[in-house]
Amino acid sequence: MPELRLYNTLARRVEPFAPADGQTVRMYTCGPTVYNPAHLGNFRTFLFEDLLRRVIRLAGWQVEQVMNLTDVDDKIIRKAAATGANILEVTEPFTELFHRDRRYLRIEDAERYPKATEHIPEMIALVERLVANNVAYIADDGSVYFAIARFPDYGKLSQLDTREIRAGARVAQDEYAKENAQDFALWKAAKPEDEATGAAWDSPWGRGRPGWHLECSAMAMKYLGETFDLHAGGIDLIFPHHEDEIAQSEAATGKPFARCWCHGEFLLTDGAKMAKRVGNVANVVDMRDQGISGTAYRHFVFNAHYRKQLNLGDDSLEQSRAAVNRIGAFARRLVEATTGTAALADAATRAERAFLEALFDDLNAPEALAALFTFISEANRELDAQGDDLPALERARAAFRLMDSVLDLVPEQEVDADLAAWVEERLSMRRAARERRDFAAADAARAELTARGILIEDGPDGTRWRKG
């Protein structure tokens, strides 16, 4: 088993990775803000994290993954206020949708999905520690800020120069009385709309709500400990979100926060970052409506390295759909095969090795995919050869199982009973026609099937069908 190596943003290089206790990888992944459907760009990151947790298990460790759900923030409050609703009424439907979309993409369940609103006491306690440690200060209106000037390590993750934020970069307007423009809110004093939407809680500093960065620190430490193994998220979170998490966590505990930080690059569309404000977002439901499977999107995402920008083009998903169909055809063939050859076993062993090496080398999924496809070609050739080596076939099945346990790319064949019955009827008509060598009638039956998106394959043991 090769050694797992990951790019650690903190060190800016690829390093060996292992959990501190040698057993369980404790990882925190920043989840969605549930005020909107998560788009495909968001899901690129979640898919990268899904790959990460699966590879960690492949390395022989257990995973304790926490993904937070941000269910209180400016946008949620604005949306709730606009309709006179409570923030919960805004966030609940989108929380459900997030999980539905996630499952469509076969993203495994994290061990926990804590919500910010259910951890207010933990957050208040954290702010109190920071105030006690004299790195936070209370403004006149009851807001509490973190003073970055009192935390010397500030900037170590993003490596941004905090002494001067230059002209050109937009600096936040000073809504409140901050000592330094870059100080960030730990606790925000309640405004009327916060109260109106149920987004305000009692605290030692008066009514208010937590700052965004605070929730991740509080929940990560509650479930994973003050120091944990891995913290992942999108690359845009490096600054300020993760930088601020480090500041407030380490200033409170005096201990390192996350041991390793991993960040996934963006998804672009039409050459620009996919983002709501750019107006180029696509959602999982859109994809599903177009008949694109979750596996096709997985393939598209894994076909590029997670630290490289990836552009979603017009036919990207079509290409991936075709690729994934090839994998599905092979999976079926492997199930139905009855024997193999010595060369098949050899191909399986080589494929596994190449696959693991690729993935353990900073999650090189494209190369792992290449290993899979090379295996598919070689195995198809050997299966054609009609050998008599049964253990070799088992070896091949095991290798494929291993690879698919990480990539999870075999497209589903949802079986609609009515459709299946209709298809079987056409097929038996076609069989009868072929037996009397009435090929015109046989082709007509096939044309009917094709028109409904059913593809058929004649084999030695009869005809097989599937949805295209």
Add this chain to the structure above:
RNA sequence: GGCGCCGUCGCCAAGUGGUAAGGCAGGAGACUGCAAAUCUCCCACCGUCGGUUCGAUUCCGACCGGCGCCUCCA
């Protein structure tokens, strides 16, 4: 202005100091009643210009082009 990334076959995309994975699409053939699936074969000198080197797509520099972060953001 600061920080970072990218430019490899028609499209997507790995990779290496000694002449380049894989997928999609395409071409020729085998198999098939015809298809489909599968198999065989074909299909790139790695943005431009310099430098380092015995040798660079791979290192360095410049330039051209594209993207991201520095503000809510996966």
